[in-house]
Amino acid sequence: MTRKQISAQYGVDTKTLRKWCERGNIKLPNGMLPPNQVQRIFETLGEWGE
Numbered sequence: 627m628t629r630k631q632i633s634a635q636y637g638v639d640t641k642t643l644r645k646w647c648e649r650g651n652i653k654l655p656n657g658m659l660p661p662n663q664v665q666r667i668f669e670t671l672g673e674w675g676e
Contacts, residue, residue: 627664629654636671648673 633643647654650670655663 627659627661629659632659632664644647 629640629643632673633640638646644654647667647670650667652663652667654665659667
């Protein structure tokens, strides 16, 4: 999954997603995100995007 796909699910811009991840202490690697990273993002930010 890409940052763009995740941000679309939350209905926010990719810059907003990056800021949310920084607040949640999640470092986003370049390129495609591995499944474990995607799961961590949804676990941490799940309540923010709902």
